[in-house]
């Protein structure tokens with residue numbers, strides 16, 4: 237089933253807007269993630285789609301039908317929350333059956349659906365236990381089984397994995413994704429975790445400052461961020477954001493670090509966004525422009541924090557094979573090597589460029605306006 241949001245807005249106090257003008261069409265069978273920092277309105281949006289709170293403005297359509305004024309039970313959807321919302325005094329089976337009983341579904345059919353749902357989440361053996369006799373991951377799977385048993389074709393999930401440890405979370409991500417595809421569910425998945433959104437979703441909506449910042453596939457969002465917020469929200473370590481200084485005809489940070497510049501862009505009115513993987517380090521140079529402050533080993537990557545000579549901090553990712561080359565307080569030359577973005581002072585993207593470096597000299601430099 238498809239879901240369409242048309243100019244959806246929410247104000248809790250009738251004065252300020254918590255969410256402004258959200259519009260998107262989510263297709264049948266799509267896994268759609270809503271991400272953003274704490275307090276940006278993710279749960280508010282999900283609750284409006286569910287019908288748990290009224291929209292201040294705009295419409296919600298499910299399979300082209302306007303459901304804006306319908307209660308949750310008439311919207312043909314199911315929900316999974318972070319705290320599982322299981323009844324402690326009911327068995328696993330009865331928890332899964334609860335919604336079906338409330339809807340007075342025939343008992344034989346309830347038994348069949350519950351058994352099938354528990355089997356799908358690998359809990360067939362544990363149906364007679366109480367929630368307190370289960371691990372966190374198993375409880376989460378009971379909540380999933382309840383969603384599956386309901387037979388609704390839309391499932392709304394609000395940070396369903398946030399109570400689980402890192403290992404279990406990774407496992408459950410794959411399981412949820414598999415189930416979603418197997419059942420052909422349309423899923424709207426709220427998370428503040430960019431990795432979760434990137435690895436699970438077909439498309440992502442990024443919320444910040446009460447507004448939609450960007451909607452796109454994980455690849456589009458990562459490779460083509462519309463503004464500095466989106467650029468910095470995705471990717472670890474974070475994209476560097478560097479201020480440029482006035483300089484005739486050049487795009488330059490004070491350190492200095494030079495970037496290819498479209499003629500139309502005023503050099504001192506912009507910010508450079510460059511991912512840590514797109515900077516590189518030259519040692520043994522006479523024109524060093526930075527000092528290493530910290531070297532961190534992260535599996536296959538080496539993350540180097542450096543202070544540029546103009547005081548700006550940068551993070552650079554290098555291969556671990558080069559670990560022996562770097563030490564704290566060492567003078568180095570930081571140079572761009574790869575793609576970078578040009579943002580205006582408000583963070584809106586106005587251009588992008590690419591520079592390649594070989595043996596210490598720039599071999600290629602190009603740019604384009606967005």
Ligand SMILES: Nc1ncnc2c1ncn2[C@@H]1O[C@H](COP(=O)(O)OP(=O)(O)OP(=O)(O)O)[C@@H](O)[C@H]1O
Pocket residue numbers: 248254272273274275276277278279280281428
């Ligand atoms: N019932 C309410 N009454 C008034 N304000 C509310 C209510 N619920 C949420 N808010 C406010 O609306 C804003 C968005 O809250 P919401 O819970 O939607 O954010 P979120 O992105 O889900 O955050 P988190 O990731 O921390 O859960 C917050 O500033 C919050 O304080």
